[in-house]
Amino acid sequence: MGRRCGDHRCRFGLWTLVLLADLVLLLTSAGLSVPVALVAVMAVTAAGVAAWRIARKPVLARSDAAQRAG
DSSP states (O other): OOOOSSOOHHHHHHHHHHHHHHHHHHHHHTTTTTTHHHHHHHHHHHHHHHHHHHHHHHHHHHHHHHHHOO
């Protein structure tokens, strides 16, 4: 009846955007200006995505090499 094996990437992306907007609102309510809060949240997000991709790269390379060998 219900979909159990659906693609949840869109929903996860939407909630990520909601979380980032909430962080900007929290920073602006603490007294930070809106442009500074936007830049700060975007910089931290970009650094987190870059670190996640760098951390996953060796794992992907090893699994790719294992598939080619086998």
